[in-house]
Amino acid sequence: MKRLVRFDWAIKKLLRSKANFDVLEGFLSELLEEDIKIRNILESEGNKETADDKFNKVDLLIENSKGEIIIIEVQVEDQLDYIQRLIYGTAKAITEYIKESMSYSEIKKVISISILYFDLGQGDDYIYHGITRLTGIHSHEDLKLSKKQQEEFQKSQAYKLFPEYYLIKVNQFNDLAKDTLDEWVYFLKNETIKDNFTAKGLKAAKEKLDVMKLSEEEQVSYKYYLESLHDRASFYESTFVQGEKKGRKEGREEGKKEKAIEIAKSLLQLEIDIEKISKVTGLTIDEIEEIG
Numbered sequence: 001m002k003r004l005v006r007f008d009w010a011i012k013k014l015l016r017s018k019a020n021f022d023v024l025e026g027f028l029s030e031l032l033e034e035d036i037k038i039r040n041i042l043e044s045e046g047n048k049e050t051a052d053d054k055f056n057k058v059d060l061l062i063e064n065s066k067g068e069i070i071i072i073e074v075q076v077e078d079q080l081d082y083i084q085r086l087i088y089g090t091a092k093a094i095t096e097y098i099k100e101s102m103s104y105s106e107i108k109k110v111i112s113i114s115i116l117y118f119d120l121g122q123g124d125d126y127i128y129h130g131i132t133r134l135t136g137i138h139s140h141e142d143l144k145l146s147k148k149q150q151e152e153f154q155k156s157q158a159y160k161l162f163p164e165y166y167l168i169k170v171n172q173f174n175d176l177a178k179d180t181l182d183e184w185v186y187f188l189k190n191e192t193i194k195d196n197f198t199a200k201g202l203k204a205a206k207e208k209l210d211v212m213k214l215s216e217e218e219q220v221s222y223k224y225y226l227e228s229l230h231d232r233a234s235f236y237e238s239t240f241v242q243g244e245k246k247g248r249k250e251g252r253e254e255g256k257k258e259k260a261i262e263i264a265k266s267l268l269q270l271e272i273d274i275e276k277i278s279k280v281t282g283l284t285i286d287e288i289e290e291i292g
Contacts, residue, residue: 004191004209008074009225011060016041020208026201028070030181031166037065068109069093078118086112090163110163115188117170126172132162264288
């Protein structure tokens, strides 16, 4: 099986092109279990290429043919408050696309999809789906919309108006593809597509995400990206993990402070935000600024 480019890099470099929408449409159709058509790729503060790329945050903001907003985010590195970030992301998408003069009925439905290469929370499954249900305390029935509301919003129940969340924990997948959605997860994990896979969009992905078909400039960019992932993993292991073990073993406050300063110096060289360094090291912002 030929090697394909990683999906997170493809989202950032290749899949924004209208010519490649069929790949994304296939993935979304399999996950959401409906025929998804992309109207356009939206731009916002969250999905532009900025200095935040060093934290490996990859966002894609999509408007489908029904006017719904779909957020696709790929996260490689562990983040303790990732769930809270999802809440912020959907709230931001809602507020960005409604003007002050509009009524609340103009609020767009938001679907948040996270492709995660770390173990978020506790649970044995590899795909999680979250919705907001309004349930009667006594009747235990879901709140339904009135007939007039159903006609206006084209939805039958209240929960369908709220944001939805999908979490795909790639590393939890056991590589046994039992259905077409599993075929996509297999690709996300292994960067290969088996010849017998039939999921929507995978045929196009196999053709368009072939490493050997990248331009020379794209191949250089992709190689650099892969190297940066290895560097980040190595840096995390050598500074955070080993540093914590050494600090616990020494058990001296002075040693911990020295280690924190060393880590802070390394993070400053990578131009990581001072507030993030403060959270990681325990140093105050003033102490970090003195180091710089």
